Amino acid sequence: MSPLKHFYNMQLGIIDLSLPSAVTIPLNPEQVLKRIGGIAMNRELLHEHGDAIVFGTGPLTGSFAPASSLLTATFASPIFTHVCHVPFMLRTGPAMKFSGIDFLVVKGTATELSIIYVNRGNVHVRPATHLRSVPAQDIMNALKKEFRPSGAALVTGPAADHGILYASVSVEGHGSLDKAGLASVMAAKNLKGIVFGGTGGLPFGRDNPGQGKELIQRISADRNFIHRGFAALLKLMDGGKAAGIIPGKAKKKDMACYNCPAPCMTHVSFPRQDFSLLLLDHMGVTALAKKTGAHALPLLRRCLQFGLDPAGVARRLPDGKTEAEWLFAIEKMLTEAERNQIAAEQSADVPVKNHALFGGGIAPIPPLDTWHTRVGLAMILGVCPLFFLRFPTISETDLLRFISQDEAALTKLQESLTASIRSVISD
Numbered sequence: 100m101s102p103l104k105h106f107y108n109m110q111l112g113i114i115d116l117s118l119p120s121a122v123t124i125p126l127n128p129e130q131v132l133k134r135i136g137g138i139a140m141n142r143e144l145l146h147e148h149g150d151a152i153v154f155g156t157g158p159l160t161g162s163f164a165p166a167s168s169l170l171t172a173t174f175a176s177p178i179f180t181h182v183c184h185v186p187f188m189l190r191t192g193p194a195m196k197f198s199g200i201d202f203l204v205v206k207g208t209a210t211e212l213s214i215i216y217v218n219r220g221n222v223h224v225r226p227a228t229h230l231r232s233v234p235a236q237d238i239m240n241a242l243k244k245e246f247r248p249s250g251a252a253l254v255t256g257p258a259a260d261h262g263i264l265y266a267s268v269s270v271e272g273h274g275s276l277d278k279a280g281l282a283s284v285m286a287a288k289n290l291k292g293i294v295f296g297g298t299g300g301l302p303f304g305r306d307n308p309g310q311g312k313e314l315i316q317r318i319s320a321d322r323n324f325i326h327r328g329f330a331a332l333l334k335l336m337d338g339g340k341a342a343g344i345i346p347g348k349a350k351k352k353d354m355a356c357y358n359c360p361a362p363c364m365t366h367v368s369f370p371r372q373d374f375s376l377l378l379l380d381h382m383g384v385t386a387l388a389k390k391t392g393a394h395a396l397p398l399l400r401r402c403l404q405f406g407l408d409p410a411g412v413a414r415r416l417p418d419g420k421t422e423a424e425w426l427f428a429i430e431k432m433l434t435e436a437e438r439n440q441i442a443a444e445q446s447a448d449v450p451v452k453n454h455a456l457f458g459g460g461i462a463p464i465p466p467l468d469t470w471h472t473r474v475g476l477a478m479i480l481g482v483c484p485l486f487f488l489r490f491p492t493i494s495e496t497d498l499l500r501f502i503s504q505d506e507a508a509l510t511k512l513q514e515s516l517t518a519s520i521r522s523v524i525s526d
């Protein structure tokens with residue numbers, strides 16, 4: 100029996116938006132055992148199905164392993180012009196898995212703007228023309244009424260509807276680490292978003308709750324465990340002085356994703372101005388802060404409403420303007436003339452090939468010599484890559500032991516994982 104059996108539904112959803120048709124079929128157990136999951140499986144499914152977007156979970160997604168929040172998307176990036184893997188956290192991974200499927204292949208182009216709903220192992224395609232040009236947060240409010248149950252959603256905003264290359268997928272209206280153009284690829288398929296019902300569950304391993312607690316105990320004295328929140332992670336990044344951009348007047352609360360014991364996000368609210376934001380995109384906020392200083396958060400709010408990548412926007416903004424002028428410049432990015440200029444740009448601030456391979460949005464946290472291997476492993480196994488980077492005392496064997504503690508099975512899993520990470524990084 101495969102040790103992965105308790106960690107997956109063993110179900111694959113396949114959608115052809117051009118028909119539209121939607122089916123759920125059993126996963127090939129040998130293929131899963133060989134590739135383990137996450138981006139290594141996504142990559143194979145992408146090769147099998149051609150022009151598609153593949154969404155996938157890892158075996159540990161939704162499990163008792165710490166930070167088991169991960170969902171990944173694999174596709175041909177129009178920004179980096181090769182296959183990229185973008186991570187999504189919050190509740191996205193568990194919501195997909197608890198909707199009864201482990202991987203989802205989206206092929207073809209819909210004749211009208213559409214949205215996918217997944218629940219109880221069934222996949223549906225529904226019209227979404229009423230969501231065109233609607234701000235991302237308002238889309239979330241509409242979806243919560245329209246789709247019940249609704250465990251998590253990925254959507255695109257008005258920027259993707261307008262064909263902007265630097266459009267970025269929004270998770271629950273909070274933005275994401277999509278800096279590789281996934282939102283514009285979804286828009287080209289007339290796909291507005293995906294909603295996961297997320298009410299099911301899986302058994303996972305009997306010893307897993309205790310193993311999770313042991314790992315948390317091990318990292319509890321680590322400075323990255325003690326120093327929490329968005330600003331604490333910014334300080335680990337080169338040029339992280341941007342941490343100072345979070346104004347002292349804001350009310351702040353550190354936030355974590357599904358089963359993560361070490362929050363790296365912060366919710367900030369400004370009661371007087373009547374707005375609040377969940378800060379989760381360290382590279383995007385840093386880029387805006389470098390360009391606009393203390394004005395970064397109002398500008399971030401506008402980026403999130405439009406569904407724009409703040410880093411892509413920061414590259415486009417002129418220097419030395421007022422906040423009102425910068426806000427106007429962002430609105431102008433939705434116009435035709437600006438759209439063409441943006442499409443002609445290359446992503447200047449993502450110099451490292453492997454950083455681009457993983458979507459360009461995962462913060463470059465030292466030690467950088469093992470960065471790509473640890474990010475790849477996390478994105479195959481289904482745990483948050485930022486968490487795995489912040490706690491190097493957690494090894495891949497620690498994570499594999501959640502799947503099996505039998506030494507022979509562990510050796511085989513280790514071999515498959517090593518081969519899978521090699522194949523992913525060689526792209």
Ligand code: SF4
Pocket residue numbers: 166168188189354355356357359360361362363364483484485486
């Ligand atoms: S490390 Fe940050 S992004 Fe990752 S799971 Fe924890 S809170 Fe979420």
